[in-house]
Amino acid sequence: xxxxxxxxxxxxxxxxxxxxxxxxxxxxxxxxxxxxxxxxxxxxxxxxxxxxxxxxxxxxxxxxxxxxxxxxxxxxxxxxxxxxxxxxxxxxxxxxxxxxxxxxxxxxxxxxxxxxxxxxxxxxxxxxxxxxxxxxxxxxxxxxxxxxxxxxxxxxxxxxxxxxxxxxxxxxxxxxxxxxxxxxxxxxxxxxxxxxxxxxxxxxxxxxxxxxxxxxxxxxxxxxxxxxxxxxxxxxxxxxxxxxxxxxxxxxxxxxxxxxxxxxxxxxxxxxxxxxxxxxxxxxxxxxxxxxxxxxxxxxxxxxxxxxxxxxxxxxxxxxxxxxxxxxxxxxxxxxxxxxxxxxxx
Numbered sequence: 001x002x003x004x005x006x007x008x009x010x011x012x013x014x015x016x017x018x019x020x021x022x023x024x025x026x027x028x029x030x031x032x033x034x035x036x037x038x039x040x041x042x043x044x045x046x047x048x049x050x051x052x053x054x055x056x057x058x059x060x061x062x063x064x065x066x067x068x069x070x071x072x073x074x075x076x077x078x079x080x081x082x083x084x085x086x087x088x089x090x091x092x093x094x095x096x097x098x099x100x101x102x103x104x105x106x107x108x109x110x111x112x113x114x115x116x117x118x119x120x121x122x123x124x125x126x127x128x129x130x131x132x133x134x135x136x137x138x139x140x141x142x143x144x145x146x147x148x149x150x151x152x153x154x155x156x157x158x159x160x161x162x163x164x165x166x167x168x169x170x171x172x173x174x175x176x177x178x179x180x181x182x183x184x185x186x187x188x189x190x191x192x193x194x195x196x197x198x199x200x201x202x203x204x205x206x207x208x209x210x211x212x213x214x215x216x217x218x219x220x221x222x223x224x225x226x227x228x229x230x231x232x233x234x235x236x237x238x239x240x241x242x243x244x245x246x247x248x249x250x251x252x253x254x255x256x257x258x259x260x261x262x263x264x265x266x267x268x269x270x271x272x273x274x275x276x277x278x279x280x281x282x283x284x285x286x287x288x289x290x291x292x293x294x295x296x297x298x299x300x301x302x303x304x305x306x307x308x309x310x311x312x313x314x315x316x317x318x319x320x321x322x323x324x325x326x327x328x329x330x331x332x333x334x335x336x337x338x339x340x341x342x343x344x345x346x
Contacts, residue, residue: 038146041202042162045148048204051131052076053150053197054100055157056085056108056122058093073151073197074098074122075206076132077233081106081124084229085196086211087113088175090120098124100131101158112236115176116244117228118211120196121236133198135233136205138184138225141165149188149210149221151197163188163219171306172212172222179306182228184208187219199223235314245312246341248281249274249288253304256293256326264331268295271326272308286336288325295331296324312338 058070072089076082083098090096096108106124113120124130145165153159167185174180186199190213199208208223235242254273261268271293277283294302298321300311317340325332 041146042148042160045200045202045204046150046160049075049133049148049198049200049206050150050158050160051101052133053158054083054098055152056083056089056196057097057099058090059095071152071155071193072195073193073210075196075198075209076124076130077135077206079129079132081108081128081130082111082233083108083122083124084209084233085120085122086118086209087115087120088118089196090122096122098122099157112240112242114232114236114242116174116178116242117180117224117232118174119209119224119229119232121233133200133204133206135226135230136201136203136207138182138207138227141168141184141201141207143168146202147186147188147207148200148202149186149190149194149197149223150200151190151194151210153189153191153193155193159194161189166220170222178309180211180224180228181310182225183211184223184225186221186223188221189219190221241343243314243317244341245314245316245338246281247283247286247312247336247338248278249283250276251294251305251308253306254293256295257329260326260329263329264295264326266295266324266331268301268303270303271295272302272305274325282337282339286323286334288323288334288336289327291327292332293326294323295326297321297336298323 074085170183
């Protein structure tokens, strides 16, 4: 009787690859594949969008003159030289230069600024057929999505950092004191000089304009969403500024005493306390007084001064709106007629 067991087992064993040592590259071939895919995605984005990123320089043109100049980044969004950057990068400067990745320098002029969203729109003088990037739809973003930041941090040109979308729908305070809504939080490393540069998706679409970092924190950076940038861009092109409604008040967020809320029959725990009312302004003409607490405007519940600012957008300019306010604990309904807010000249 022939015994095939030993021969078969030996042949099977010899045909099998020997197990890889723990920690070796062969033990986890999928890890290497993922790393290559990640690297290729970042490389592809950098090669496609990088040439459209410019260095924004402000200050005196005279090399020997000491003056207060600024340095930031910008992104070209059209072949005829439209450039998005931060308003705090531009500031009040009237002398602006753009330097591309190849070292070419051109002067630029400001088409409009919007400090409320920390955005500015520039046009490169005499420049045509520039490399440019496309604005994407920031509403399609998801937490954990890969993003790439490109800019000139600390003067180091064409620097690329990668990270993920850490959170969506954040609100931060702008230099004008208003809140910037729908802000993207990312852990892609940003430093001074990155301001105004693009935050780019893996599809090479600009989904944010880098705007702020938190001093002392690590991995907490913010970008203005591309949909907000698109709105500001269209307003500046059409009007030279962003149109917003104005009622002539200064206020602050304040709690609504529970007994006042019960008497008035409202659910507000907070409201917008009017600290000042401009004489002969829309609020004054509506009969509002300092000390009134706004709790509703045009059907929208107001839980603070930020809610009041948010509601006063361009769509409510020139309309007659119903406003509910508390005065000495009693609810009052008034009609108010917002006007277009005056812009400050550069």
